[in-house]
Amino acid sequence: MIKLKNLKSLYDHLSKDRQVIGLKKEGNRYYYRPLKSYDEWSSDVLLGNFSPKDHFFPHDETLFYFKAQKLIESKEEIKPAVLWGVRPCDIAGIGELERMFNQKGEEGYRDPYFMERFDKTLIVGLACTEPWPGCFCTSVEGSPYKSEGADIFIYPIEGGYLIETPSKKGEAAIEGLDVEEVSDVSQLEADRRRAESKIKKYAFEGIEDKLKLMVDSNFWDWIHSPCIGCGTCAFVCPSCHCFDINDSSRGARGLRSRQWDSCLYEGYTLETSGHNPRPSGSQRWRQRLMHKFSYFPQVFGSYQCLGCGRCARACPVNINIAEIAKKAMEWVE
Amino acid sequence: MSSMTDAIREEARKILSDGKVDFVIGYAEGDTPIQAKPVFISRVEDVDKLVWPSFGLVNLATYLSRYRTSKDRIGIVAKGCDSRSIVALLKENQIDRDRLFIIGVNCPGMLSRQVAREKAGEIIAAENKGETWSFTTVEGNKEVSCFELMPSNCAACRHHAPVISDVVVGDPITEPDGDGYDSVREFEKKSAPERYQYLMSEMSACIRCYACRQACPTCNCDECFVDITQPRWVDKGLESTDLAIWQLIRVYHQAGRCVDCGACEEACPMGVKLLWLTRKMNFIVKERFGFEAGVDPEALPPLATYEKDDSQEFIL
Numbered sequence: 001m002i003k004l005k006n007l008k009s010l011y012d013h014l015s016k017d018r019q020v021i022g023l024k025k026e027g028n029r030y031y032y033r034p035l036k037s038y039d040e041w042s043s044d045v046l047l048g049n050f051s052p053k054d055h056f057f058p059h060d061e062t063l064f065y066f067k068a069q070k071l072i073e074s075k076e077e078i079k080p081a082v083l084w085g086v087r088p089c090d091i092a093g094i095g096e097l098e099r100m101f102n103q104k105g106e107e108g109y110r111d112p113y114f115m116e117r118f119d120k121t122l123i124v125g126l127a128c129t130e131p132w133p134g135c136f137c138t139s140v141e142g143s144p145y146k147s148e149g150a151d152i153f154i155y156p157i158e159g160g161y162l163i164e165t166p167s168k169k170g171e172a173a174i175e176g177l178d179v180e181e182v183s184d185v186s187q188l189e190a191d192r193r194r195a196e197s198k199i200k201k202y203a204f205e206g207i208e209d210k211l212k213l214m215v216d217s218n219f220w221d222w223i224h225s226p227c228i229g230c231g232t233c234a235f236v237c238p239s240c241h242c243f244d245i246n247d248s249s250r251g252a253r254g255l256r257s258r259q260w261d262s263c264l265y266e267g268y269t270l271e272t273s274g275h276n277p278r279p280s281g282s283q284r285w286r287q288r289l290m291h292k293f294s295y296f297p298q299v300f301g302s303y304q305c306l307g308c309g310r311c312a313r314a315c316p317v318n319i320n321i322a323e324i325a326k327k328a329m330e331w332v333e
Numbered sequence: 334m335s336s337m338t339d340a341i342r343e344e345a346r347k348i349l350s351d352g353k354v355d356f357v358i359g360y361a362e363g364d365t366p367i368q369a370k371p372v373f374i375s376r377v378e379d380v381d382k383l384v385w386p387s388f389g390l391v392n393l394a395t396y397l398s399r400y401r402t403s404k405d406r407i408g409i410v411a412k413g414c415d416s417r418s419i420v421a422l423l424k425e426n427q428i429d430r431d432r433l434f435i436i437g438v439n440c441p442g443m444l445s446r447q448v449a450r451e452k453a454g455e456i457i458a459a460e461n462k463g464e465t466w467s468f469t470t471v472e473g474n475k476e477v478s479c480f481e482l483m484p485s486n487c488a489a490c491r492h493h494a495p496v497i498s499d500v501v502v503g504d505p506i507t508e509p510d511g512d513g514y515d516s517v518r519e520f521e522k523k524s525a526p527e528r529y530q531y532l533m534s535e536m537s538a539c540i541r542c543y544a545c546r547q548a549c550p551t552c553n554c555d556e557c558f559v560d561i562t563q564p565r566w567v568d569k570g571l572e573s574t575d576l577a578i579w580q581l582i583r584v585y586h587q588a589g590r591c592v593d594c595g596a597c598e599e600a601c602p603m604g605v606k607l608l609w610l611t612r613k614m615n616f617i618v619k620e621r622f623g624f625e626a627g628v629d630p631e632a633l634p635p636l637a638t639y640e641k642d643d644s645q646e647f648i649l
Contacts, residue, residue, distance in 0.1 A: 059571060230600070236602065246570070248569070262542075316544050317391055320365070
């Protein structure tokens with residue numbers, strides 16, 4: 001590991017030939033946005049109001065244009081970027097998106113739009129020394145000090161920062177940076193434990209199996225009740241990746257685009273015939289919880305909820321997915 | 334616990350144990366700061382989850398159209414504005430009056446998480462200190478008075494008392510002077526380009542999560558025009574004209590139905606100032622047709638009736 005007195009030198013080094021995307025205040029909210037300078041970065045904010053997924057998987061993305069029978073590919077040029085100061089939960093979220101959009105095997109789906117952005121982005125993570133109330137990453141295999149998935153990872157310490165490069169991409173990126181090598185990093189373990197001790201812990205072990213048996217449970221009949229069926233939770237979630245594809249045309253010209261979608265929308269599963277296999281709120285909430293805590297772990301081996309707590313903070317009716325998962329764990333038929 | 338909370342619990346306990354209702358819709362403490370959580374209480378032993386919240390801008394009447402064709406007997410905690418929404422729903426035959434037990438509340442006004450964010454910043458933790466709230470934010474600690482945390486719709490409210498109820502809790506509130514539309518009159522003084530620019534910049538922040546629509550009791554169409562694909566009325570995506578048209582049409586559809594409860598604006602994850610549109614429309618409906626949504630249970634809504642001397646100079 002290496003030590004830096006301040007982060008500006010790293011920022012300047014990385015931004016030489018890359019666009020930096022980091023948390024920035026706009027109005028009274030914080031978003032991942034292109035930064036013009038280091039000073040624009042809201043360094044004290046743990047979580048933006050939205051996750052950085054928009055950078056890889058834009059909310060509204062043009063796939064191609066058409067003119068009569070002719071298709072013209074979207075020409076947006078994807079530039080090399082640095083995703084700066086991302087917290088471990090959001091890094092894990094990017095990892096979940098990558099699992100989904102870069103599936104292995106011949107049958108696996110590979111999303112070229114996502115992958116081009118992903119391949120061209122350097123992820124710079126930042127440990128959370130002071131987690132927020134509502135964080136629960138340690139219950140879903142995360143940690144405020146988890147560097148996995150980042151290319152470069154920053155640990156704030158007294159009088160400076162320790163920098164780890166978990167990937168070759170990250171290692172190559174810091175070449176040429178004036179650094180001080182450090183061999184004793186034992187302090188980090190104590191820092192990690194201190195930060196983790198501040199986070200509310202839920203016992204979710206075995207939840208994927210528990211949920212498997214709850215498909216026909218009465219649990220779903222009442223758990224969804226307060227949900228009003230908007231898309232807020234899915235939109236702020238770092239790992240929700242469902243999208244809808246739409247054509248927009250004027251005469252023979254037009255474009256095909258995709259937009260974020262949410263499984264809590266009533267029309268999400270509506271079929272062309274008019275049949276809706278998930279017509280009730282209870283079925284939609286079952287899908288949401290099952291996808292994050294059962295189907296995804298079964299297929300990809302990891303939770304699809306990273307414990308950032310954004311959904312509970314943003315939800316108009318204050319539904320907290322961690323509390324619902326906890327109730328599912330405690331549920332007795 | 335406040336006396337309001339005690340009174341709501343007592344009424345809920347009574348109707349549940351008497352078997353008058355199958356469940357009661359009310360507010361509980363939220364899991365995150367400055368937010369109340371709607372709850373559905375069906376067992377007497379859960380009644381103590383109910384509270385009278387400080388940040389309870391969710392209009393509970395939004396849940397009623399879900400039970401349009403069910404046989405459930407429903408108890409509901411209703412502020413002045415919620416009760417007006419219930420009246421609007423009754424007029425449109427969205428719910429049967431005899432399946433409802435309305436615990437009306439003389440509501441002194443709610444506080445808003447949107448306003449709290451505007452005044453204090455990104456709030457991590459919050460604590461009530463009587464007349465003020467103390468917020469821990471990413472930019473340090475801030476103290477804001479309850480008065481300052483009141484949203485514009487509560488400040489403009491002239492119907493604090495429930496207009497329809499089976500029992501009322503809380504002390505009666507003296508309605509303030511004026512009609513509550515001074516903010517609209519002020520806004521109208523701005524030039525047309527100024528108003529256009531302001532409203533377009535607000536609308537262009539919309540992310541089409543439809544939280545506003547879902548939070549609204551009278552946004553209860555089986556299929557919303559914005560979701561219809563054949564024909565497509567509004568393009569999907571985040572093009573600002575589409576966003577503005579979506580919001581404008583949604584608001585138009587609330588003519589004579591919007592009760593200015595502020596639930597849409599409070600629900601918005603982007604903090605879009607939706608009430609400028611709805612309140613202006615409510616003002617027009619009141620000036621032109623002398624109608625306020627949900628205030629008179631007997632009056633026909635303006636879109637459901639016609640009178641020869643209706644003002645119609647706007648029709649070409």
